[in-house]
Amino acid sequence: MDTQKILDFLFELFASLGLKIIAAVIILFVGSKLIKFIKKWIKTSSKLEKIDMGVRTFLGSFLGITLYAILFITIAMVLGIPTTSFVTALASCGVAIGLALQGALGNLAGGLMILIFKPFKVGDYIDTSSTSGTVTNITIMYTVLTTPDNKVITVPNGILTNSVIENYSASDERRVDLTFATGYECDIEKVKEILLSVANKNEKVIKEPVPFARLVRHGDNSLEYTLRVWCKASDYWDVNFDLIETVKKEFDLNNISIPYPQMDIHIDNVK
Template identity: 50%
Template sequence: MEWIEVVMPIIKSIFLAIIVLIVGSTIIKFLIKVLEKQIQRSKLDNSLKPFIMSLISAILKILLALSVISILGVDITSFVAILAAAGFAVGLAFQGSLSNFAGGILLLTLRPFKIGDFIEGAGYSGTVKGIQILYTELVTPDNKSVYIPNGDLSNAGIVNYSKNSTRRVDLTFGVGYEADNNHVIKTLKDIVDNHPSVLDEPEPFIRLTGHGDSAVEYTVRIWVKSEDYWGVYFDILEQAKIRFDEENISIPYPQMDIHLNK
């Protein structure tokens, strides 16, 4: 019968498409498991691994879908053209999201920072908690979660305070003009030398660096491990006040402008 001759090829195509879909899905799942194990064992950054797996999975599924559509007799060229047109329309509607997606790829590829680093960028600073495809999550020092679009972060200057193992602490102290220069430097040097977290190399810098209106300015520059930065910063400030009082080194009060009502 003529209708059987017409229907049979269609049934065969549908049956074959179902088989390819089932077998293809099984193979993709197997490949994903194998690749996931290999990627997990690799030395790639932990924030990059989920992105790579999701990208590979999406590509394999798209290829499988195109194969099934081709078996069903649909013109792939026309179908791809429709997808391209739809993708272009969606792209125009979600330009910001696409920018963030591209920014996420840049951040995950170039890796200017990693999870756990303390960074400053796009007007915010904090510890990196997660690097997602569209945004990066920071936790501020006062425990607030900030979600920065990757597009903004990738296009802005990024300061990574955790990148290097050491940092320099810069401090300036104002001392009265009547204080003896050698006495002040010796006192500051003693404070620095007795702090266990201050590194010997590079050598600490302690010099008179300025003459203000009511005070002589002394600059202290010392190197510490990055994780010790704030502890040393506040320790030296506190110790300087205590030692200056003990050594009778005067710290002038800041001058204040007083406006009298006439």
């Protein structure tokens, strides 16, 4: 008799849960296939090709995790499992994980901003508040810079997005600003003529806008001139160093003195 009651109970239990189990299995199968399709579509769709691959990969992973969470909650509801406590526990875990990974999440958000808004790209030379170098790699969490002396610097994206970034490669052309000092006895027009002549003879200097040379300051020991020329961004340092060297040679040939700081001391005899 007891055995019969047990069998009847199991039969009733299966009858009540059987359809729910079948429905849950179908939902799991269809939902999993749909989530995989969505993730693959995000990575391979030609409609999203303008979005950086790093952003697409992250969005696919994030969306996959979110959809799987929704899928399992739906299955639990179909099976009649109370979901209120489950959702509460999941939310609590999310808050705890978020606090523990606050720095990492900041880098993640920074990486997304960099990949979406593109303040710089691989190959650009940038200067931040803490370092500078050529961008060699951009990931979702950090950016890799290579300095002129071949040091490799890994910068968290959270730091980059909270810093002022100077991108020296954003434009095809850059302006070279140089300052030269001469003695007060030197002819102003002659100095300006030499500076402009040196600039115009340099093949890497762009002719438009035209080179600019003017007297800008009366210093304590010298007259200070500025020379401004434009060149291709890739030629910046070559033009900078070439002009400094050539101007010095031309000053020497034309007897233009370059003064050095000096101080006159007068001693009075105190009786």
